[in-house]
Amino acid sequence: MKEEQNIFEFIDLGTVDYVEAWEKQKQQVEQCQQGAKDTIFLCEHPAVITLGRLGNRENLLLLNEIKSRGIKIIDIDRGGDVTLHSPGQLVVYPVVDLRRFGRDLKFYLVKLEQVVIDFFKEFDILTERKPGKTGAWFGEKKIASIGIGVKKWISFHGMSLNMGNDLTLFSLIRPCGLDVQMTSLDEIKKEHVDLHKAKEMLVHIFSNTFTREMVNV
């Protein structure tokens, strides 16, 4: 298995409505349960706010403004609290069989963090983990968020990486329920990074990181 080059299927959905991408993931979870290849969706979303299973609505700070901007709030089936997606943010939804990765949620989350850290490193940005605060951090600012759902050991949802997205939108919420500032690749680099190239980079890093960890089931 480890020698195979195409263990994962990567599908770029482009800019896609949140619910549409969520439905695609759920369909893929069922296919994966029947033996389909692990599939990683990459996409961007029009502005949307999602609340995880134990999300606290008090973390929606500016409800009137959220409403006046026409931003939908969606309750979803992942861990974690509230987050926001908007154009320019790179969103990654790996639908993968965690039985191939030791049936270990923490291990998988740490590997997702590693993908994010290695990804930003390619742009000379050194990010790090913070104990008890899953995600990737640049100093005291958060640059990427992670949250997953699992059905019969098939994982879905995933991670969002701030690239060229409008960071002011995060003031509408308390991201992940934390009083934290968000940052992005463009903000740190002070230049716009092409998202297409960034996606290619992410595909490469994801494959490398997970292929070497895979076991047969």
Place this chain on the structure above:
Amino acid sequence: MSDIKVPELGEGIEAATVACWHVQKGDHVKADDDIVELVTDKASFNVPADAGGVVTEILVAEGREVEIGKTIAVIDSQA
């Protein structure tokens, strides 16, 4: 009788929170139906039924934390 227990979720994970029950007491379920969704940090995890039957006990309320291995529901597979 078949006990629904909080499964091993990974190294170092000792407990999870019951986020929501997908079934109620008295419901008929099939093997592999998702029974309950647990949350641990950034992951939600659906626990399926091992066998079909009738849900006779739901032992933990939503929002409560439970230890790995603890029985949280009972299914009567003879019913």
